[in-house]
Amino acid sequence: MNRFTWHGHATVSIETSGHSLLIDPFLKDNPVSVTDPESLSPDFVLITHGHEDHVADAADIIRRSGAQLISTPEITGWFARQGIDNSHAMNIGGFSEFPFGRLKLTPAWHSNSLPDGSYGGMPTGLLLELNGQRVYHAGDTALFSDMELIGEGGLDLAFLPIGSNFTMGPEEALRAVELLRPGTVVPIHYNTFPPIRQDAAAFKASCEAETAARCLVPEPGESFGI
Numbered sequence: 001m002n003r004f005t006w007h008g009h010a011t012v013s014i015e016t017s018g019h020s021l022l023i024d025p026f027l028k029d030n031p032v033s034v035t036d037p038e039s040l041s042p043d044f045v046l047i048t049h050g051h052e053d054h055v056a057d058a059a060d061i062i063r064r065s066g067a068q069l070i071s072t073p074e075i076t077g078w079f080a081r082q083g084i085d086n087s088h089a090m091n092i093g094g095f096s097e098f099p100f101g102r103l104k105l106t107p108a109w110h111s112n113s114l115p116d117g118s119y120g121g122m123p124t125g126l127l128l129e130l131n132g133q134r135v136y137h138a139g140d141t142a143l144f145s146d147m148e149l150i151g152e153g154g155l156d157l158a159f160l161p162i163g164s165n166f167t168m169g170p171e172e173a174l175r176a177v178e179l180l181r182p183g184t185v186v187p188i189h190y191n192t193f194p195p196i197r198q199d200a201a202a203f204k205a206s207c208e209a210e211t212a213a214r215c216l217v218p219e220p221g222e223s224f225g226i
């Protein structure tokens with residue numbers, strides 16, 4: 001069993017067999033987050049892309065916790081220039097082995113740059129194998145038909161953006177569920193700011209009426225196990 005906490009926006013903590021992972025930390029300036037960044041001490045910080053709403057608290061948390069950063073070379077290089085060099089650079093393609101399990105970076109249709117305007121390379125999603133479960137965090141992305149490939153082999157859980165404007169909206173996320181065929185879906189990247197306001201209860205209702213997936217809608221800071 002793995003334990004997941006959604007902190008609002010795209011920020012997710014995962015506890016898995018003695019390891020803790022933190023994805024896209026955006027906490028202090030996140031209007032919906034109730035999590036104090038100081039309360040998190042992850043072993044690994046995973047970054048899907050360099051936008052401010054995905055890296056905002058990463059440097060502080062990594063410095064304090066000594067976590068290893070995992071992301072693309074452009075992102076780890078940007079953090080290295082701030083003195084953070086405990087990192088593992090990888091790119092979209094195949095799985096890499098880590099103490100917590102396996103990670104593959106997947107394509108994401110989005111843009112990418114760092115908060116200071118530095119080149120960010122390709123944005124990514126994350127496909128994790130943890131304790132025999134497969135978990136997909138889509139990052140910021142539009143809908144793309146190769147999501148069908150990501151779902152091959154089975155998915156236990158998928159974190160999918162539904163906010164629209166910057167990413168998929170609810171209609172595209174519903175198509176994504178059809179392509180990915182996950183056991184459980186958790187909508188993310190919505191209601192943080194006015195342009196991405198969405199009705200997650202309505203998304204859950206259509207998801208469960210039109211697909212075989214169960215949809216969980218946690219409150220920011222809420223944990224669940226699958």
Ligand code: NI
Pocket residue numbers: 049051110111140166
């Ligand atoms: Ni973004």
Ligand code: MN
Pocket residue numbers: 010051053054140166189
């Ligand atoms: Mn974003």
